[in-house]
Amino acid sequence: MKKIVLFAMGLVLSSTAIAQDKGIETTIQADFVSQYIWRGLDAGSVAVQPTLGIDYKGLSLSAWGSYGLTNPDDTKEFDLTLAYTTGGFNIGITDYWFSVGGDPDGRYFKYDAHGTNHVFEANIGYDFGPLSLQWFTNFAGNDGVNKDGKRAYSSYVEANVPFRLAACDWTATAGAVPYATSFYGTSGFAVTNLALKATKDIKVTDSFSIPVFAQVVGNPCSQKAYFIFGFTLQP
Numbered sequence: 001m002k003k004i005v006l007f008a009m010g011l012v013l014s015s016t017a018i019a020q021d022k023g024i025e026t027t028i029q030a031d032f033v034s035q036y037i038w039r040g041l042d043a044g045s046v047a048v049q050p051t052l053g054i055d056y057k058g059l060s061l062s063a064w065g066s067y068g069l070t071n072p073d074d075t076k077e078f079d080l081t082l083a084y085t086t087g088g089f090n091i092g093i094t095d096y097w098f099s100v101g102g103d104p105d106g107r108y109f110k111y112d113a114h115g116t117n118h119v120f121e122a123n124i125g126y127d128f129g130p131l132s133l134q135w136f137t138n139f140a141g142n143d144g145v146n147k148d149g150k151r152a153y154s155s156y157v158e159a160n161v162p163f164r165l166a167a168c169d170w171t172a173t174a175g176a177v178p179y180a181t182s183f184y185g186t187s188g189f190a191v192t193n194l195a196l197k198a199t200k201d202i203k204v205t206d207s208f209s210i211p212v213f214a215q216v217v218g219n220p221c222s223q224k225a226y227f228i229f230g231f232t233l234q235p
Helices: 002-019
Strands: 024-033 036-038 041-044 047-056 059-068 077-086 089-098 118-127 132-141 155-165 168-177 190-205 208-219 224-233
Touching: 041 059, 155 190
Parallel strands: none
Antiparallel strands: 024 047, 024 224, 036 041, 047 059, 059 077, 077 089, 089 118, 118 132, 132 155, 155 168, 168 190, 190 208, 208 224
């Protein structure tokens, strides 16, 4: 698995060198959130979530992290995603790393399937314009187990509907886990994420603005609800 990740990174970097920076887009930004909610699950309190990525003709490599600002016990996260998008179709692989998991020492470069903090996930999806659909499945690493105690190949499916209302950009989200897995804490099919998010740019100068967002999230499976506020900084 380590060789696959290194090969994928080398492929993107080689493409970058050949292109000689022409047509390459770079993303540098950081989100600040009042609470980290992931697919309807509580993943931590106030956090900063930086992103660094490059994109060349639909092929992208990005790094994303989450670090708690108020609670030292919050799990740290560092993700690498290799993805390809063409038209409305997209496919990708993500290497999630968490500071807690199979390895009590939290070592990043430990890929032993029985003692790693990495989770490897594949996704496929399509953006139809008024509606986008995504399917995610864990295929390696520190995945959860099913009712029989075997690897669950934990999956999650999500639908997003973007729209504009009252000078804000809105997104309605519905997400579900299709079958039992300890990774998401479900015993069968379960709706885990019903969310509504609104984003509005706050103009600071003629050339700089700050996107501010608020989001209401409900998890019918866990019977929990959350209200989140955040903003994004980027050049």
